[in-house]
Each structure stands twice: as C-alpha cells, then as structure tokens.
Amino acid sequence: HGHAHAQPQGPAGVPGVKSIIAVASGKGGVGKSTTAINLALALRDLGLKVGVLDADIYGPSLPKLLAIREKPETIGGKRLKPISRYGLNVMSIGFLIDEETPMIWRGPMVMSALTQMLREVEWGDLDVMVVDMPPGTGDAQLTMAQQVPLAGSIIVSTPQDLALIDARRGVAMFKRVNVPILGVIENMSYFLCPECGTRSDIFGHGGARHEAERLNVPFLGEVPLDMTIRETSDAGLPVVATQPDGPHAKVYRAIAERV
Ligand code: ADP
Numbered sequence: 511h512g513h514a515h516a517q518p519q520g521p522a523g524v525p526g527v528k529s530i531i532a533v534a535s536g537k538g539g540v541g542k543s544t545t546a547i548n549l550a551l552a553l554r555d556l557g558l559k560v561g562v563l564d565a566d567i568y569g570p571s572l573p574k575l576l577a578i579r580e581k582p583e584t585i586g587g588k589r590l591k592p593i594s595r596y597g598l599n600v601m602s603i604g605f606l607i608d609e610e611t612p613m614i615w616r617g618p619m620v621m622s623a624l625t626q627m628l629r630e631v632e633w634g635d636l637d638v639m640v641v642d643m644p645p646g647t648g649d650a651q652l653t654m655a656q657q658v659p660l661a662g663s664i665i666v667s668t669p670q671d672l673a674l675i676d677a678r679r680g681v682a683m684f685k686r687v688n689v690p691i692l693g694v695i696e697n698m699s700y701f702l703c704p705e706c707g708t709r710s711d712i713f714g715h716g717g718a719r720h721e722a723e724r725l726n727v728p729f730l731g732e733v734p735l736d737m738t739i740r741e742t743s744d745a746g747l748p749v750v751a752t753q754p755d756g757p758h759a760k761v762y763r764a765i766a767e768r769v
Contacts, residue, residue: 521659526635532663536676538645541697542666543571544743546642551750552766558637561599566644570604577746596751647679662692669717693728698735731765
C-alpha cells in the first residue's frame with residue numbers, strides 16, 4: 511500500500527482498482543504463487559480490499575491454491591464476476607477451462623485472454639490487485655508487464671544462486687518497462703526443525719537480501735521452508751487465511767507492511 515501512483519503512459523488502468531502489483535519470479539517452482547496468495551491475504555488483514563489475478567495462462571495456480579472448482583458467473587451475458595474467497599476477489603483462466611485441457615494457445619490469444627481478465631471482469635472497488643505473473647522473463651512476461659498498468663513489482667526468489675540469477679533478470683525486466691521494484695522476498699529461506707527448533711539453511715541463506723542490496727532494491731523479508739506452508743498451499747487452504755494467529759501469518763503480514 512502507499513504506491514497507488516498512476517503510470518504517466520502505458521496501458522489504461524482497471525476501473526475501480528487503485529493499485530496493481532505484480533508478483534514475479536525468474537523461474538518456476540520458487541513459491542511465487544504461494545507467496546502471492548498469502549501476501550494478498552496479509553494485505554487484506556491490513557484492512558485493504560484486495561483482488562488476485564492469475565496471469566499465468568499456461569499454468570494457472572489459483573484453482574488449486576484456493577480449491578476453487580466452480581465457474582465464475584456472468585453478468586449480462588458477457589462480463590464475468592470474480593470468485594470471492596476469504597474476502598479476496600479472484601480470477602484465473604483456470605476457472606474457465608478444464609484442468610486437463612492443455613493450453614496450446616499462441617501469443618496473441620494469451621494476450622487477449624489476459625486483456626479479458628483485466629477488462630471484462632467486474633473487479634469492483636479494490637485498493638490492490640495482486641497479479642500472479644507467469645514465471646520467467648521472456649517476451650510473454652515482458653508483454654504482460656506492458657499490458658497491465660503496474661504500480662510496482664515484487665520478485666520472489668529462493669536463496670540459491672541459480673534462482674538469484676533469474677531474479678536478477680526479473681529486476682532488469684521491470685526496470686526496462688519502467689515498473690518500480692517494490693522489493694525482493696526470499697522464499698524457502700531457512701528451515702526450523704519442528705522437533706528441536708534447530709535452524710538449517712538448506713539452500714544457503716541471505717542470498718536474496720544480499721542481492722537486493724547489490725541491486726539497490728528493497729528487501730521485504732524471508733519466508734521459511736515449512737511443511738505447514740506446503741501442505742496448506744497444496745490443499746487449497748492458504749496459511750494466512752486458515753491459521754491467522756499462527757507464526758506463518760505473522761511472517762507474511764510483516765512483509766505486507768513493508769510493501
Ligand atoms: P511457483 O509459483 O514459483 O511455481 P508454487 O507457489 O507453486 O511455486 O510452489 C511450488 C511448491 O513449493 C508447492 O508445492 C508449494 O506448496 C511449495 N512451497 C512454496 N513455498 C513454500 C515454503 N515457504 N515452504 C514449503 N513449501 C513451499
């Protein structure tokens with residue numbers, strides 16, 4: 511919050527939506543979608559009205575992350591109503607197609623699907639729309655960054671070198687399209703043994719913080735590698751919504767306060 515600046519040029523905004531924030535990662539599997547949904551819930555906990563747009567057309571995550579099987583209703587035959595979960599307005603291409611249907615669309619169709627999800631959905635009045643971006647920094651991601659009127663971006667990375675190199679590309683991509691970097695989140699940062707409380711830095715630790723300092727972008731915080739986060743995420747019961755008083759929700763809320 512506090513970053514609701516309109517872009518001077520670029521794509522038109524979404525009516526009623528004050529601020530659009532992209533959550534991105536240089537590569538897949540670093541926990542970008544898990545982080546995006548829990549961050550959205552943490553922003554909700556700060557009293558903001560929040561929506562989530564799943565912009566990963568080829569590999570949508572929201573149906574699984576929120577265990578959504580229903581189809582969105584239409585208003586007047588054309589405009590779609592977002593699905594409401596845990597106080598969030600959410601939309602994903604995955605709500606409109608079967609899970610088994612492979613997405614073999616070409617670039618232009620991907621763009622039109624994204625445009626539709628932005629412009630033909632009754633998002634309502636939102637303080638923040640969190641966009642779960644597709645992983646990577648190729649042409650498709652660049653186009654998305656240009657199509658969506660972004661107030662800022664957040665890069666999710668693990669501490670590993672490889673993930674960091676990819677995150678660096680992510681930072682460079684957003685800089686190229688003049689989208690401010692709100693900061694970097696280190697996911698799977700460390701492991702706390704639930705038995706003995708010993709901390710292990712499985713993928714190394716502090717790499718993302720160090721890299722953020724080097725790139726002169728804010729470091730937003732560390733999320734541990736944790737069984738509860740994985741289980742709740744994979745069961746469609748995100749931890750911030752289902753265990754609001756637990757330690758994980760606190761971690762995500764502390765990050766949300768820095769955004
Ligand atoms: P991405 O969007 O980057 O592909 P996902 O959010 O789908 O990544 O996460 C990949 C896998 O890692 C999922 O099974 C998810 O539950 C798990 N995961 C994500 N973050 C954590 C974490 N902090 N601790 C444990 N498991 C995690």
